[in-house]
Amino acid sequence: MKRVYFIGAGPGDPELLTVKGKKLIDSADVIIYAGSLVNTAVYADKKQSAVVYNSAGMNLNQVIEVMLQAIADGLAVVRVHTGDPSLYGAIQEQMDILTANNIEFEVIPGVSSFTASAAAIKREFTLPGVTQTVICTRLEGRTPVPEQEQLELLATHQASMAIFLSVQMIDEVVNRLLKHYPLHTPVAVIQRATWPDQKIVRGTLKDIAQKVIDADIKRTAQILVGDFINSEYQLSKLYDKNFSHMYRQAE
8 A cells, every 4th residue: 555755845945855755756646735835846856647736725634535535546645744744734633634544654854944044044053051952932823822831931941942933923922032031132033944035134132023024024934032143152072172972082
């Protein structure tokens, strides 16, 4: 029996699709992709006979119906999500239904927009002496956020933070973060990371909201927060000549 492959298409640049993901897409008989965010260039080399479905206009039942019928017909199916599907990908509900129907599936990870955004501003989330923790979160929208995960509570850690799906509420984001982060905390907002029209806005909690409004950024953007964006840090012990580990002795 054929299986369904859930594939992370990356943040936008089709060259950031994994080799494995590309091979599966290029050989698939049925391609279901999240058309609101996935770059159509990721299936530019598909088989001529492949049938493509844009799930932006489909509901869960319709997506599953396409999968089940394709598998019943012995066809190879790929379900293409933006970034890495394990983050805000809504794939668990699809996988659970496939499991209930005894359909095998596999998940192929991809480059998330939050790591692509860090690359865009050329910064490392986990700087020694600054922070060793990254928090990925969002403000509540149609999908609620558990009470213990409210942004102001997560801000108590003052860790590096990547905030998804919230740029349209930038004022609220700033107000909640200011309960624990200092006013001068660096912030970078990256819209459509790795796309040709990528846009980067830098500032602090003091001025970032107005800068985002002035840049007319209203969706598809990451909000990165923390001192990792602009601060002094300690050098890594990994490459310290005075530090020994299993591959190298200290000088």
